[in-house]
Every structure is written in structure tokens, then in C-alpha cells.
Amino acid sequence: MDEPIVSLMKPEFTDDPICAYARLREKAPLVRVGYPGGPASWLITRNGEVKAALSDPRLVTNYGNVPGHQGPSVADLMVATLDMPEEFRDFLAANMMLQDGEYHARLRRLVTPAFTARRIKALRPRIEEISARLLDALAKKGSGDLIEEYSSPLTGTVICELIGIEEADQPQVRKWMNDYADAGADLAASARGMLEYLQKLIERRRAEPADDMISMLVQASDEDGDRLSESEIISLVLVVVNNGHHSTAHFIPNALLALFDNPDQLALLRARPDALPHAMDELMRIANPVPTAGQRYATEDLEFAGVPIRKGEALTGSFLSANYDPRVFPEPERCDVERVVKRGEGHLSFGAGPHYCIGATLANLEGEIALDHLLLQRDSLEVTVSRDDLKYTEATPGGARLLSALPVRL
Template identity: 80%
Template sequence: MTEPIVSLTNPEFTDDPICAYARLREQSPLVRIGFPGGPRVWLVTRNEDVKAALSDPRLVVDYSNVPGHQGPSVADQMVAALDLPDEFRPYVAANMMLKDGKEHARQRRLVTPAFTVRRMKALRPRVEEISAQLLDALAAKGSGDLIEEYSSPLTGTVICELIGIDQADQPQVRKWMNEYTDPTADLATSAQNMVGYIKDLIERRRAEPTQDMISSLVQTTDDNGDRLSDTEIISMALLVVNNGHHSTSHFIPNAVLALFDNPDQLALLRARPEALPHAIHELMRIANPVPTAGPRYATEDMEFAGIPIRKGDALTGSYLSANYDPRVFAEPEACDLERVLERGHSHLSYGAGPHYCPGAALAGIEAEVALEHLLLQRDTLEVTVGRDALRYTEATPGGARLLDALPVRL
């Protein structure tokens, strides 16, 4: 196999990632990358090509769907990488985001009723209530960590209530949720506790359904009478915890920093608060904490973006690179809350194609409420440390880069 052109562990990708990815993007639409001791993959660098990769039926998320494949499945690799007991393999294997074709379409069809835009919009008053309570508590203290004391409990509580976690149990469940991204935590124990809780919740909601996600998933059937298994429901709850909580809780502080870095845009938003829903898309473009899509595997020898790809090769799209592609975004490094794109063009922070994020509507609502409450309803929020004092944890090389804390004063 050809040696990788570049390693994402190089300091340039943490010191100045926008510039580093711009160099790769102009070098080639696909760049061979590698990680120490890990596989070599193709990094897709340009917006339209990333979008195409996420929709191309020749590229699959489940490696076992590659004809003649050898080696462990994606689920097996994830269980091994996270050091989880074998008992978790069925929940990883049932993950909707690791399904292709008819299997994915079936599960998505049964999950969709729990995530309709109408259902998500109905949550907004409760999101606003939770946000106001958290900000009142933070204001009473005068200062604190915006992530630990606001954005994480905001999104964590919303996800708990969406799933159907009883209020008395939410502090413990949020603790398990936060341990998913804590490298010092015992992830296996947290995951076991979470699975056990959801199993019990499924039984209770089957007996006495309410208006929450678990109740919806338990009750939903399609025209053929098909329904989700308990394993699939547990897997979906874990997916919502991982993708729905952490990404938005870290987007919020990133967006605050982006607006403070662009005071003219913050002033524009304060003068025209009705522009906030549109502005969220620009902030999602530049402040998304998730830099890459999950890998796709070529099911045949093929040409992609003009580059020969071998059957079994892995491709991963760079959201960060795609969201700064000048072919789609004029002056991509500028934060322009009034940016208007040509039809068919968009940021890719929610993905694209069959695996487009089902929780995008909820993420947008949480982001709108947070920024309205933090920056539009008040003008006293201050970050109390310099940018050079901020520290980040990178989950994996080239993976999610999460801010450790954002000290603020109200």
C-alpha cells in the first residue's frame, strides 16, 4: 500500500487546521492519510466530493458489505478500540449509522416518527425553560465554566427528556453520558449502567407509554407490521446520547467564541435578532466540533473524484475542509452571518445523503435558544481567559477536538 502523504497527527493540524486542510484541499480532492499503527485511508477534501461520497451507493459504512472482505467489521473495531466487553457488540452492530441500503432504510423509517421537525419544535419551550434556569444559576454565582455549568447540562437534560429519562435519574444518567468523552472514566461500567437503565425504561414504557422517544420507538410499526427490536432501541438511545449531546454541547461554546472573534457579526445579530435562525447555519459551518465523517468502504474498484480507488479502500470526508471550500463559500475564512449560498450548496456539519443527521432540527433549536439567551437577551457575558489559555482534548487523531472548559463571567 502506498505510504500516506500526510499524518493528521502533525502539529499543523492542531495549530492551524484551517490552513492545513486548505493546503490538502488544493493539493488534491483525495489525499492519502494515515495514523500511527492504524489504517491508511483516503481523506476527501472538497465540499462537493464529500457530499458525493456520503451519497454514493458504491461506498458503504459497513465493511462486511464489501464483497470478499477480510478482517474485523467496523462494529468489532469499535468494541476493541473502546475496550468494551463483547456483550456490547450487538448494540454497536445495531447502530443505524453503521447500516447500509435496505437495512439502514428500514431502521431509519422506524426511527423517523420520533424525530419529526414538528416533534422537535414542540420541545422548544422546554429547552428555553432549562436554559433560563441554568443561566440564572450561573448568573447568581457570577462566574463559572460555560460548558460544565451551561451547555453540557442544557443538551444533556434535553436529551434525557427526549429519551424519556425520569427526572430523578437524570443527574446520574448525565454523568454516564459525560463519561463517554472522559478518557479517565471507566467507559465499560458507564455503558453497562446506561444499557441496563434503558432496558428497564423500555419495559416501563411498553407497559405505560408516554410522549418520549422510547415510547415512540416501542410503539412504531411500519405498513408490514415491522418494528424495532429492543437491541435496536437501545442502540438508538446510545446513538442519540453520543451524537445528540456532545456535539451540540461543544458547538455552543465554539459559536460563542466565533462571535466574540467577530464583534461586527455579533453586533449585527443583536441589531437583527430575527436573523438568528439563518445565522446558525454559518456558525455551524465554522464552529462544528466534529471534523470528519465516519469511514466509507469501496465495494468495487472504481474512480472517485478522478482518483483510482481499490475495492476495500476506506474514504473519510473532512467536514472541516469541506466547510471552508472556496468553491462553495466565498471568502470561507470570514464569518458572514448574512451569507447566501447558491441553490444546492450547504455546509456539511450535519452530514449528507442517507445518513443525514436525524437530530439536525433539535440541534438547531438548542443552538438558537442558547445563543439568544447568552448573547442577545443579555450583553454581559465575558470570557475570562485569553484564547492562548484555552485547552482542547482530541478524541482521536483527526477526530473531534473538544474544548476542555470555557471560563466566563456574567
């Protein structure tokens, strides 16, 4: 008898997602789910099983790597469904997020030096400077949208500077970056503009290297002298833009609301600001704007969490469900900024396994600085609308549900 399919389009999954996913989690570690017009897949609901899936070599991110696969590639489908320029196909095909095995390991090996703990730590003074400047401008106005006027330009500017986008070009590049998450934007035009800009920037950095990510990628080589192609460099930059900008820009307002909802925890941090770095794990657990991992595809008939999975079937890990799993987090709905979890366990907001987020250290640092500046160094910030009046946009059915705006007064 086939497993009944749960529709994630039901209102309960947007009205009260924590409780809705808790019911699925207690029902089973794997639940059959579906969306209108799309094939059913398996949703992984428990922390341990999500973590295991993200490290299981039998599950791949690129279904083109499923033995016997025939049909369009992931790049082909993205070009068609997103109406992307044809010239974008090579960059989509080189997307590190959609690669497996040695090719993925090679790309990651060559980009990781740009994200070492030492390099990220050295960014603190500059991130603090950008944050202070944005907050000063917002304070002079007296009120505004925290996302549009603070968190988005903060993370966008940091990513631009990390990549090596010249200051005069940053407003246009940040617009292209923001268009990626704007359902009403002309994505094809933005993608083409970003592509042409990056091609010219790579050419300039080949001639005159600087201390930035583009220059590092242009010069990067492994022990065999293997270098990245232009398509691979552009693809890596786009991965950093899309994963390092939008997610942190929306984590900041989510975390701020979480602390306002838990005034005892905010009071604790204000009394002990040195506790903020530790608190970031708990805030990342409950305020993560990315609800699911990318799909994994079974490369063979297998059994996972006691469930038979057929070759080619898709499995998706629910970060939202995993981060509230009481097997790992006692009283998971309680915000506890002093929470300590067992070694080797914890939130999965940055993923796990070979695809663990290379920008995790940067995201933590940006979030920590932002919350320190917004809530610990000042106590005057107020949200000027009720929670019921907050509006959200959903990028895809069952996907990221992002705040459209957060009106505040300083």
C-alpha cells in the same frame, strides 16, 4: 508510483487547521493520509466531493458489507478496542450509523417520527425554560465553566427528556453520557450502567407508554408490522445520546467564541435578533466540533474524483475542509451571518445523503436558543481566559478536538 502519505498528526493540523486543510484542498480533492499504527486512507477535501461520497452507493459505512470481506465485524472490533462489555456486541451491531442499504433505511424510517419538525418545534418553550434556569444559576454564582454548567446540562437534559429518562434518573444518566467523551472515565462501567438502565426503561414503557422517544420506538412498526428489537431500540437511543448531546454541547461554546472573534457580526445580531435563525447556517459552518465524516469503504474497484480506488479502501470526508471550500463559500475564512449560498449547496456539518443527521433541526433550535440567551438577551457575558490559555481534548487522532472548559463571567 504510490501517493505520498500525509500525517494528520503534524502540529499544523492542530495549530492552524483551517490553513493546513486549505493547503491539502488546493493540492487535490483526495489526499492520502495516515495515523501512527494505522492503515493509510483517503481524505476527501472538497465540498462537492465530500457531498458526493456521502451519497455514493458504492461506498459503505460498514466494511463488513464489502464483498468478500473476512475478519472481525465492526462490533467485534469496538468491543475489543474500547474494552466494552460483551453484552454490548448486539447493540453495536445494530448501530444505525454503521449500517447501509435497506437495514439502515428501516432503522431510520422507524426512528424519524421522533424527530419531525412539528415535534421539535414544540420543544422550544421547554428548551428555553431549561436554558433560563441554568443561566440564572450561573449568574448567581457570577462565574463558572460554560460547558460544565450550561451547554452540557442543557443539551443533556433536552436529550434525556426527549428519550424519556425520568427526572430523578437524569443526573446519573447524564454522567454516563458525559463519560463517553471523557478519556479518563471507565467507559465499560458507564456502558453497562446505561445498558441496564435502558433495558428496565423499555420494560416500563412497554407496560405504560408515555409521550417520549422510548415509547415511540417500542410501539413503532412499518407497513408490514415489522417492529424494532430491544437491541435496535437501545442502539438507536445510544446514537441519539452520542450524536445529539456532545456535538451540540460543544457547538455552543465554539459559536460563542466565533462571535466574540467577529464583533461586527455579533453587533449585527444584537441589532437584529430576527436574523439569528438564518445565521445558524453560517455558525454551524465555522463552529462545528465534528471535523470528519465516518469512514466509507469502497465495495468495488472504482474511480472517485479522478482517483482510482481499490475495493476495501477507506475514504473519509473532511467536514472542516469542505466547510471552508471557496468553491462554495467565497471568502470562507470570513464569518458572515448574512451569507447566502446557492440552492443545494451549503455546510456539511450534518452530513449528507442517507446518513444526514436526523437531529439537525433539534441541534439548530438548541444552538439558536442558547446563543439568544447568552449573547442577545444579555451583553454582560465575558470569557475570562485568553484564547492561548484555552485547553482542548482530542477524542481520537485527527478526530473531534473539544474544548475542555470555557471559563466565563456573567
